[in-house]
Amino acid sequence: MTTTSEPPVTTSSAAAATVSAAVSARPGSAPSAPHAPASGTAGPRVDVAELEHLLLGRWKDVRSHARRLVAEHDEIWKIDGISMQEHRERTLEAMKVMARDEQGQVWRAFPERLGGNDDAGGNLVGCEELFVADPSLQIKSGVQWGLFAAAILHLGTEEQQDRLLPGAMDLSVPGAFAMTETGHGSDVASVGTTATYDPATEEFVINTPFRGAWKQYLGNAARHGVAATVFAQLITNGVNHGVHCFYVPIRNPETLEFLPGVGGEDDGHKGGLNGIDNGKLHFTDVRIPRQDLLARYGQVAADGTYTSSIESPGRRFFTMLGALVQGRVTLDGSASVAAKAGLAIATKYADERRQFAAGEGQDEITLLDYAMHRKRLLPRIAETYAISFAHEELLELFHGVFSGATDTPETREDLETTAAALKATSTWFAMDTLQTCRQACGGAGFLSENRFTSMRSDLDVYTTFEGDNHVLLQLAAKRLVGDHGRKLARAAKSPAGMAGIVAGQVKDTLLHKASLRKLGQNVADAGGARAASNLLDGGTQRALLEGRVDGLVHSVAMGMRPAVSTKDAAKAQEIFDENQVELITSATAWAELVRWDAFTRALDAIKDPGTRAIMTTVRDIYGLTVIERNLDWYLANGRLSASRARAVTTTIHHLLKKIRPHAVDLVDAFGYGERHLRAPIADGSERVRQDEARAYYRELAASGRAPKSEKSLRGTATRS
C-alpha cells in the first residue's frame, strides 16, 4: 500500500481544500504582505509546494495519508483539561479509530500473511504524524504496536507470530511492554525479574524477587493491558542465560482484573501523556507454558536445555534489544513534527503581531522585525529543516535494515549509533523550541489552545524514554571513539602512523562517513575546504563541523586509552569519569555534522533556483548557528581567529534579516495547515484585530473627536 498514489494532504479532499484555502487566503490584505520579499526587489521566492513535497520524503503517500487522517478525525485529538480517566478512555477509543483505518495505518510493519504491509519505514512515518493530534495516542499506539506487538514480531518465532500477533494487531489484546523496573531503567541487563524453567510441568515461573524489580512506567499496565511481553532473567538447569522476553497474560479480558499472582499499581498523574495508563506490575509464581518464551534468539527444550543461534550472551542481549531502535527513530521523527508545528504557530504570529512603534505616529513593529525575535525563532527553523532531512535518511537506513535489504551487522550498528545520536539531540531541540515558541508568544503562548504547553508537556518524556538522552549519546560516542581508538592502535604501530596521530590526520570509518550517504556536488565543488575563508562557503562550514568532531573524538580517545590497559576497575572508572562530559559532547557534535550533510544533500534535490538559493541560506544559518554555539571550542582550539569568530555572529544576523521575508513560506512548507495547527494565534485573527484598531483610530482622527495627547500638548517626548 506504500505505493498507493495520494496527493499531499493540503491539496486533496474537502477538509484539505479548506486547509489550503486557509493557508493561502491570509486575512486582511495589508498594504505590504509581510512575508513578501522586500518591496522593490525582485528577489527569489520560496516555491512552497515544491519544498513541501521534498519534505514529505520517500514515504510521501503514507505521510500525506496520516496527515489527512489526523486532520479529519476530531475524535482522536487531545482535549486539554479533561480528567486523566477521561483522557485514558478517549485515547483507547482513538486507537480503535486507528485500527479501523482502511489503509491499515498501524499495521504497516507487520507481515503480509497477517494483514500487514511488511513496510517497516512507512510504519514509523505513519506513527510520527500522530503527534500533532495527541502524543498520548502516538505513544499508546507505540506501546501496543511498536513495542508489545513488535516484541512478538521481532523476538518470536513464526509460529508465535501467527498465534499471538492477530490479537495484538487488532487491539483485542491490549498489551504492556514490561522491560524497565523501578531499580533498573537504562541498565536493562540488570533487571531482577526471573523466569525459572520448571521441566516437571514444562512451564516458566515468573517472579519479582524484591520491590526494586517491579516493572515500572509501563503503558497499558494500569488499566487496559490484558497481556505483557515481560523481560526477565531466563534461568534453566541452574544457569542464568540473561534477559529474555516472555509472553504473559496479566488480566482477565472480561473483568480487567489481575490474574492470580499478578499485581500492580497505577503510576497516577504524570507531567504529560495522561492519556496513557502507565503503571507498575509484579509477579509471584506466575506460570506460563514453555511455548511462550519468545524464542527467536533463544530456546528451551522440554528438558530445560538452552540453545541459541547467538553464542555470545552479550551479543544475544543486544540483538534482542535491537528492535528498540525503531522507537528511537520514531521519536526523532516526532521531535521534528513537534518543532515544525510549534515553529509554524510562533512564526505566523510573530509575522503579524506588532508591539512598540519606532517613533510617534508610526505603525508598530512586527515581532519578527526585532533582531532578538529573529534570533530566537529563525535559526530554529533552519535546524528543523536539518533535523527533518537527516531523519529522512535515518528512515531509509532503518528501512534497509528492517526490510532485510541491507541488513548487515555493520549497517545495524550504524543504524543504532545514528538513531541514538539523532533521537537524543532532536528531542532536546524540540523541547527547547516549543519552550522558545511559547515564550515568544507571551501570555497567549501559555494558553493551552495555542498548543505549545500541551505539546511540550507530552514531549518532555521523549528525552528520557526509549533510552535516556545522555545514555544514548554515550552509546553513540563510545562507538565513535572505539572506531577511532582501533584506528589509533593500528597507526601507533608505525612511526608514520604515530606522526599521523600527532598531526590529527588519522581518519576512521564511521566518523568520515558521518554522512549517511556521499555528499553531493555542493560541497565537493568547494574544494580545499580548510583554506577557504568564506563562512558562507559550504566546504568551510563542513571543515569546521568535521574538525570539531575529529578533535573531540581524538581527544577523548587519547584520554581514555589508559582505561583500556588498566586492570583496576576503580582506576578505569576514574579515567572514564574524567572524560565522560567530552565523550557525550562528541556525539552531539557528530549529530550536528550528520544533519549538516543531510541538509546539503537535500539542496541538490531542489529544482526551483529561487527556492534553492533561499534554502542554501537556511543551510548556512544552520551551519553557522552550530558553529556559533560552539565558538568557545573553535577559539580555544585555534580553529577560528577572534575576528572570524565575531564574523560568525554578524553573518548570522545578516542572514536572518535576509530570510525574514520568507519566514512564513518556510514554515508553510512544513506542510501543516490550520486543521493541524488549530491555534487561534496563528489563524490570522491577530491581523484582523490590528486592522480593526487601525480603522478605529483612523476614523476617530477623521471625525475630529480624537482627544489631543497631553504629551503632544507639552511638546515633550519623555518616553524613554
Next chain:
Amino acid sequence: MTTTSEPPVTTSSAAAATVSAAVSARPGSAPSAPHAPASGTAGPRVDVAELEHLLLGRWKDVRSHARRLVAEHDEIWKIDGISMQEHRERTLEAMKVMARDEQGQVWRAFPERLGGNDDAGGNLVGCEELFVADPSLQIKSGVQWGLFAAAILHLGTEEQQDRLLPGAMDLSVPGAFAMTETGHGSDVASVGTTATYDPATEEFVINTPFRGAWKQYLGNAARHGVAATVFAQLITNGVNHGVHCFYVPIRNPETLEFLPGVGGEDDGHKGGLNGIDNGKLHFTDVRIPRQDLLARYGQVAADGTYTSSIESPGRRFFTMLGALVQGRVTLDGSASVAAKAGLAIATKYADERRQFAAGEGQDEITLLDYAMHRKRLLPRIAETYAISFAHEELLELFHGVFSGATDTPETREDLETTAAALKATSTWFAMDTLQTCRQACGGAGFLSENRFTSMRSDLDVYTTFEGDNHVLLQLAAKRLVGDHGRKLARAAKSPAGMAGIVAGQVKDTLLHKASLRKLGQNVADAGGARAASNLLDGGTQRALLEGRVDGLVHSVAMGMRPAVSTKDAAKAQEIFDENQVELITSATAWAELVRWDAFTRALDAIKDPGTRAIMTTVRDIYGLTVIERNLDWYLANGRLSASRARAVTTTIHHLLKKIRPHAVDLVDAFGYGERHLRAPIADGSERVRQDEARAYYRELAASGRAPKSEKSLRGTATRS
C-alpha cells in the same frame, strides 16, 4: 510582627520535628554514608543549621512562619490531575486559609491603621514561600493582594485606601488587575481602553473601543472577581492624559453575574496555574463615579480639570507602574524557591540512586559519582545560592524604597533595574533547573508525585509575566548603557577622556556598584585582580565577570551612539536592531556579576570555618560556571588564553568532585524538609529498595541456590 521571634520551621512544632527527624535519620546505614567527606580525610563539613539560618535572611521569622504554615496546611496544596474547575475553587478556599492566618501573612504590606504591618519586604517573603505548596495559590494571592489591592494602596489616596482596601484585604471583594490587553502586553502605554470624564454626571465612562483592547489574561476575571483595577487612557476636556487606574465593580457579588456593560470570556485551560480563573474583560459605557479614579498621581476636578503632582506624562506613567516592581521581586524569590525544591529532590535521589557497576561483582555507581550527572546538578546548586543571596539584597533594597527609608529617584531606578535583570535571569534559570532535575531522575522525574513537572508547568509563565524576560533585560540594559553613554559623552569632551574610552577605562556609576553594597574583605584582599592568574582567586573571577559587563556595555554604547543623533526613526530602529542582541546580553552579564558579588559578601557572614571553606568552593563553582558558559566571549576578546580557557573547564570538574560529598548537606541547608518536598523519590525509599535487593542477592548466594551466569561459565566478558 516581623520581629516575633520564631525558630526556623525545621526545629519547632510537632510537624516540624517530624521533618527534622526525617532529614537527619536517613534510612539504611549503608557502610559509607555517601554524602560524608571522602573516607580517610578529616575534611571540612557543612554546618547545615548555620547555613540554613544564613539563607533565611533578614526576614527569617516571616520566612519560617510561612514555611511552617505551608507544611501544616495540607488543604492549600496543589493536587495534580483534578479538574480545572475543582482546582480554581480549591485555590480560592486556600486563599481564605491565608486570609485567616493569625499573623496576617498576606496583609503585611498594608497600613497598620487597616490591620496590616507596613512591612513591604516581609510581605514578599511570605508570598514567595507559597510556591512550594501551590503556585496557583501564590499567584492568585499575588493578584488579589499584590496587584488589585496594591493598586489601591499605591495609586489611591488615603481616603480611597480606607474605603476600598478592607474588602480587598479580607477577600470579601475578590478583584482583577486589568492592565494587559489582547493587543498590548509589554507596551502598556498603548492600551486602547478609554475612561472619558463626563462633567455632567461627574462620572468616568469606561469603554473598550475594539476587540484588541479587551483586557486579557486577568486572574479572577473568569469567575471570582467582583471588582477590577482597570488601566485606561484618561480623557477629560478633549485631552488624553495617558494611562491611569480606575476602580471598577464588574460583578454582582451575590450572583457573580457581570454588571451591565461588562462582558468577558474565560481563558480556559492553560499550561499551568490552572487554579487561577484567568479571563478577558470588556466594557461598554460603564460609568463609575469621579471618586473612583485612583487619584494619588493624577486628579480630575468636578469640572474636568486635570491635575498631577508629576508634570511629565512619561515620568508619571512610569511612577504609576513603579509598584509593579514588587511582583518582579517576588518572582525572583519564587524562582529561588523553585530551584531549591527541585534541586533538593534531584540531589537526594542522585546521591542514592545507582545505575551500572564499574565492574563485574561490584556495587553499582551512584548517579552523583558520574561526572556528567555532577555537571548537570551541582553547578545549579551553586547558582541557586548566588540567586538566593542576591535576592536577599534585592529584598532589602525593595524594603528600603517601599518603606520610605531610602526612597529616592535613584534608589527607585536601581531597584527597577536590579529587579528586572534578576527576575528575568532567575526565572529562566529555575525553569531550566526544574527541567534538568526532571530528566536527571528519568521516568520517576516525569511522575507528578515527584513534583518537577508540576512546578515547572506553573513556573513557565513567570518568564513572561510581570514583564516578558527579554523586555525586562532590555529595560535593565538600557539603563546600564545609558549611564555609560552619558559618561562617554562627558569623557569625549577632552582628549584624555577620549583616550580613556579607547583604553576601556571609563567607569560609570551603576556598573561599578554592580554590587548592591560594597564588597567585603574576600575580594579586597585579593589585590591586583587582573594580574592574578589563579582561577580560584576571587579577585580574578570578579575581574573577569566585571570585564565582560564593561566590554559588552561599552560595545553596545558605541554601537548605539549614531542612533542618538539621527532624526530618522527608521535609521535609528536599524541601529537598535543591530545592537539588540548584545544589549540584552549585557544585562544578563550584569545580573551574573551582581550575584557573584552578593555570594562573595555572604561568605563573610559564615562563622564556621569548614562551612566557609566549602561555600567558597561553591562560590568558585558559580563564578567559573558563568565564565565557562561565556568562554567564547573571553576568548574572542582576548581576556583568556586558550590554555586558561581549558583550565576553566578542568577546574570546574575538580571542584565538583570536591564538593560531591557535601551535595546533600548543601541542599538540606535550603531548608525544605519532607513536608515541603513531598516527593517519594527523595524520601529515602530508593536506598531501602537497594538494601532489600542487595540482601536478596546476598542470601541467594549464601543459600547455594543462586544460578550461575552463562556469561561467567563461558568465561567471556562480552558486554561492551
